[in-house]
Amino acid sequence: MLTERTGGAERASAPALIWLCADDYGISTGVNSAIRDLVVRGRLNATSVMVVAPSFHRTEAAALNVLNAGAARVAIGLHLTLTAPFSPLSSGYAPARDGAFLPVGATLAKAMLRRLNREALEREVTAQLRMFAHSFGRPPDFIDGHQHVQLFPQVRDAVLKIAKAGAPQAWLRQCGRVRPRRIRFAERKALLLDLLSDGLRQRAAALGLRTNPAFAGAYEFQDSADFPTLFASFLEGLPDGGVIMCHPGFVDAELRRLDPLTTLREREYAFLADESFPSVLASHGVALA
Numbered sequence: 001m002l003t004e005r006t007g008g009a010e011r012a013s014a015p016a017l018i019w020l021c022a023d024d025y026g027i028s029t030g031v032n033s034a035i036r037d038l039v040v041r042g043r044l045n046a047t048s049v050m051v052v053a054p055s056f057h058r059t060e061a062a063a064l065n066v067l068n069a070g071a072a073r074v075a076i077g078l079h080l081t082l083t084a085p086f087s088p089l090s091s092g093y094a095p096a097r098d099g100a101f102l103p104v105g106a107t108l109a110k111a112m113l114r115r116l117n118r119e120a121l122e123r124e125v126t127a128q129l130r131m132f133a134h135s136f137g138r139p140p141d142f143i144d145g146h147q148h149v150q151l152f153p154q155v156r157d158a159v160l161k162i163a164k165a166g167a168p169q170a171w172l173r174q175c176g177r178v179r180p181r182r183i184r185f186a187e188r189k190a191l192l193l194d195l196l197s198d199g200l201r202q203r204a205a206a207l208g209l210r211t212n213p214a215f216a217g218a219y220e221f222q223d224s225a226d227f228p229t230l231f232a233s234f235l236e237g238l239p240d241g242g243v244i245m246c247h248p249g250f251v252d253a254e255l256r257r258l259d260p261l262t263t264l265r266e267r268e269y270a271f272l273a274d275e276s277f278p279s280v281l282a283s284h285g286v287a288l289a
Contacts, residue, residue, distance in 0.1 A: 013285070015281075015282070015285050015286050015287040016238060016239055016240050016242065016285060016286050016287070017240050017241070017286075017287055017288070017289035018238055018240070018241070018242045018243065018244060018286055018287070018288065018289060019045060019046045019075065019212065019241070019242070019243045019244070019288075019289055020043070020044050020045055020046065020243075020244050020246060020272075020288055021044070021045075021046035021047060021048060021075075021077070021144070021173075021243055021244065021245055021246065022035045022038065022044050022046070022047040022048075022246055022247065022248055023047075023048050023079055023144070023146070023245055023246070023247055024048075024050055024079065024146070024247060024249070024259075025047045025048065025049045025050065025056075025060075025064065025079070026049050026050040026051065026053040026055060026056030026060060026079070027050050027053045027055065027056075027249075027254070027255060027258060027259060028053075028055050028249070028252050028254035028255040028258070029055055029060075029252060029254065030249055030250035030251060030252035030254070030255055031248075031249030031250065031255060031265065032055075032060050032063070032064070033250060034248050034249045034250045034265070034269045035047050035064075035248060035249070036063060036064060036067060037273070038248055038269070038272050038273060039064075039067050039073055039074045040067065040073075041273060042073075042288070043272045043273060043277060044074065044246075044248075044272070044288075045073070045074055045075060045288040045289055046074060046075040046076075046077065046141075046142070046243075047064070047074060047075075047076060047077070048076075048077040048078060048079035048140075048142070048143075048144050048173075049061070049064075049076060049077065049078060049079055049132065049135075049136075049140075050079045050081050050086070050146060051078065051079075051081075051089070051128050051131040051132050051135065052081045052086045052087065052088070052089055052128065052131075053081070053086065053258070054254070054258075055254050056135075057135075058135055061135040061136050064076060065136055065137075075141040075142060076136060076140060076141055077140045077141055077142035077143055077144055077170070077173075078128060078129060078132045078140040078142075078143045078144075078167075078170075079144055079145065079146050080125065080128055080143060080144070080145040080146065080149060080150055080155075080159065081101075081128070081145070081146040081149070082101050082107060082121075082124065082145070082146070082149045082155065083101050083102065083103060083104040083107050083146060083147050083149060084097070084100050084101050084102060084103045084104075085100055085258055086100060086101055086146075086258075087099055087100045087101065088100075088101065088124050088127070089124065089127040089128055089131060090120070090123040090124045090126075090127040092120065092123075093117075093120050093123070093124050094117050094120050095110065095115075095116070095117070104147045104149075107149065107152065108152055111152035111153045111154045111155055112152075112153055114153060114154055116154045116155070118154065118157075118158065121154060121155060121158040122158045122161065122162060125155075125158045125159055125162045126162050126166070129143075129162055129163075129166050129167060130166075133166075139166065139167040139169070139170060140167055140170050141170060141171075142170050142171045142172065142173060143159060143163055143167065143170050143171075143172050143173065144172070144173035144245075145159075145173075148175055148193060148196070150172065150173065150200065151174070151175060151193065151196035151197055151199075151200050152196065153196075153199070156199060156200045156203065157203070159172065160172075160200075160203055160204060160207055160209065163209060164207050164208075164209060168208075168209070170209075171209070171210040171211060171212060172200065172204055172209055172210070172211050173211070173212055173215070173243060174197040174200045174201050174204075174211040174212060174215060175193035175194070175196070175197045175215040175218065175245075176193070176194045176197035176198065176201065176214065176215060177190060177193075177194055177214060177215060177216060178213075178214040178216075178237045178238060178239065178242065189218055189220065190218045193215070193218060197215070212241055212242060212243045213239050213240070213241050213242060214237075214238055214239055214241075214242040214243070215242065215243050215244075215245070216233075216234035216235075216238060216242065216243070216244045216245070217234055217243070217244045217245030217246055218245070221260075221261050221264055223263070223264070225264060225267075227264070227267050227268055227271050228271050228280075231244075231271065231280070232280065232284070235280075235281070235284040235286050236284070238286060240289075241289070246268055246272070247261060247264070247265050247268055248265055248266075248268040248269035248272055249265035249266065249268075249269060250265075250266060250269065251263060251265065251266055
């Protein structure tokens with residue numbers, strides 16, 4: 001715990017309480033088991049669920065839900081998924097390609113040009129929210145998006161409308177960082193998330209919906225990535241209620257089939273599971289909420 005000196009005397013200052021959220025629960029049994037293991041170890045306190053993933057079913061939901069029996073260990077959110085290779089839950093979704101969502105680049109481009117189908121978007125967001133409620137017996141604690149689709153123009157409007165009606169107590173994940181703008185431009189991906197998050201925050205506030213105050217965890221998913229060093233940078237200046245996104249998992253055939261992010265998931269898991277991890281949080285004056 002950090003200390004502050006006031007009037008010549010030291011007093012303890014409480015750590016910032018943050019959310020450490022594992023994305024992609026449901027994508028494969030290997031990822032699911034790794035996330036549940038980290039929750040039991042007290043190394044994660046949030047995870048978001050891909051209800052459209054072929055490997056997601058009610059037994060996987062039950063295995064996660066039971067971790068909150070007796071006492072809340074983990075916030076469980078909806079990981080809204082609107083990009084390939086996954087397929088929609090609703091009928092007649094468009095635009096689509098061979099029965100699946102478009103790739104993320106094409107989805108973002110159409111969203112920026114406002115060429116997505118508004119009615120189809122609202123049906124699909126509603127279908128995924130209903131599937132979550134059916135699987136877990138309640139609305140999600142929060143809503144975020146696979147490949148950050150919840151931030152995209154048009155998509156965010158559908159998410160806000162459906163959340164306001166069907167999950168008004170859920171908070172929405174915005175991905176704006178806490179860093180000063182003068183040092184943001186070195187990271188193009190994070191800068192785009194900053195800019196897209198401005199619109200989500202403003203619209204959510206106007207509707208009385210909550211968002212997290214800050215976000216961290218975006219990095220280039222390359223084999224050379226040094227996750228322990230990156231993670232320490234994610235903790236810098238993160239306030240109460242801030243969110244760090246992560247992607248721990250065990251690699252299996254289903255994960256390889258669906259997602260290019262594989263071995264880095266095992267590196268993230270190893271770092272979070274290591275006995276030194278709690279001291280990393282403590283040294284930065286941070287604890288899990």
